Amino acid sequence: MPHAALAHPPRWLTASQLHPAPTAAVRDWLFNEDSLTRRLTALSANGFSVTPLQEGWQRLRNDECSALGVASGSQGWVREVYLRGHGQPWVFARSVAARSVLEGSGLALEQLGSRSLGELLFSDRAFDRGELQVCRYPALWLPADARSERLWARRSCFSRGPLGVLVAEVFLPTFWQHAGIDP
Structure with a gap:
């Protein structure tokens, strides 16, 4: 799907920028800094699992390039x-890293398979987690079988050197139902 299909990309907001704030239960899941995994x-x-949908080199979205501090239109690994x-399916996760710094970094994202990237990032003390930001995620950016408007999303950047x-x-929606939370 072309990136231009989205005329107005979402505004990613920090906890202090988010008005009106969601309920405390929703905020707890959006802004908790522990491992989501x-x-x-x-x-x-212990009924948790990871199902890879797609991964490979592709052009990163503009909001991703901006967050990673790389030139617009940069190539990156997308998982x-x-x-x-x-x-x-409780959570759709999209992880990206710019090709220019991923290659030669020693981080083999392509070898994760059905393992959780979060576990890898949280077990490597060399990674620092940036501030969590949230938005209402565009339905067009979701897999076809999960498309829904105004779903809560969060993102953060894990950094290790460059x-x-x-x-x-x-x-x-299936996550919120299981958690017994009205988002």
Whole structure:
């Protein structure tokens, strides 16, 4: 799908910029800095799994280039997965890293398979996590089987030296239902 299909990309906002603020339960999931993988594993009573949807080199979106501090139109590694609880897709995750710094960094994103990128980033103390930002994620950016308007998403950049890995996580309706939260 062409990137130009979205006339108005979302505005990613920090907790202090978000007005009106969502409920405390929603904020807890959007702005909690612990590993989402660990939280989903606990919520699912160890029924957590990762399903890769697509990964490979492609042109990064402008908002991703800006967040990573690379030129607009840069190439990067893009990995899209579902984070599942009890087999249901709970979260759509899109992780990107600019080719210019990923190659030669020693981080082998292409070898993750069905392992969680979050676990890798949280287990490597060399990575620093940037501030969490949230938005209402554009439906056009979601996989066809998960398209829904105004879903809450969050993102943050994990940095190790010049390498930045931007991780965006979109909370799907099945997640909120299981968690018993009205988003």
